[in-house]
Amino acid sequence: MSKFNIDNDAIRQLAELLDDTNLTEIEVAAGDNRIRVARQGTMVAAAPAVAPAAPAASAPAVAAPSDAASHPGAVKSPMVGVVYFAPEPGAAPFISIGASITEGQTLMLIEAMKTFNPIRAPKSGKITQIIANDGHPVEYDEPLVIIE
Template structure:
């Protein structure tokens, strides 16, 4: 087995890319070697931003999205990427409104940096609403699904 050499500059660039793109995980494979970088994502920076917007006079027009994100059953996106509601084009969706789900069941997948990340149900319940469209971009903290 060939000796693995670590390029510290590459790892630093990848870490910077993770920060820049707000990624929680990044995996790089070359031959039989894999490098996986991951970090805990603190949602605190996202919380202060909506407060000033809510104080703006246009609050009534933005109340619907705010209601969805503050819904106790909302499942937020853990990363930035593209949401897919089915495992492959033409396949049935992972979940549909009205469907009962178990904790850990895949709700959808988010593609980030060509990596498909399954988003599990954080609790058992019934899918009230799917808030994103298939193939749509999602932001960190954006509500994806409501489970009651």
């Protein structure tokens, strides 16, 4: 019988992150350990309506991700977190539309549980579309940018 330790502080932090970002679920993994926190009930039904947090900015982006998700050049989020396109406030962004990039180049950072994770280009190409919004939350497998 293996011993399973539950990290109550990590669960609380994930629950707070759900509240802060209006996400419906979050999952983190470290080695063989995995923690998933999800909301149930009416919050799940409201998942497509995350737009009320920022209606003007999200309205155009809502149509783009559904088309972009199936695009062969879509770079999708490997985690739940908040996207940042620059290494620090006021700094030049990592990418811009029309920029040529190389495989492995940092495209953006995703902050998850107070850790900034670089998202690197899976291939070389040109940035044709930036879908994610700087400083806004993203969910797992959500399209972030298109590289052609």
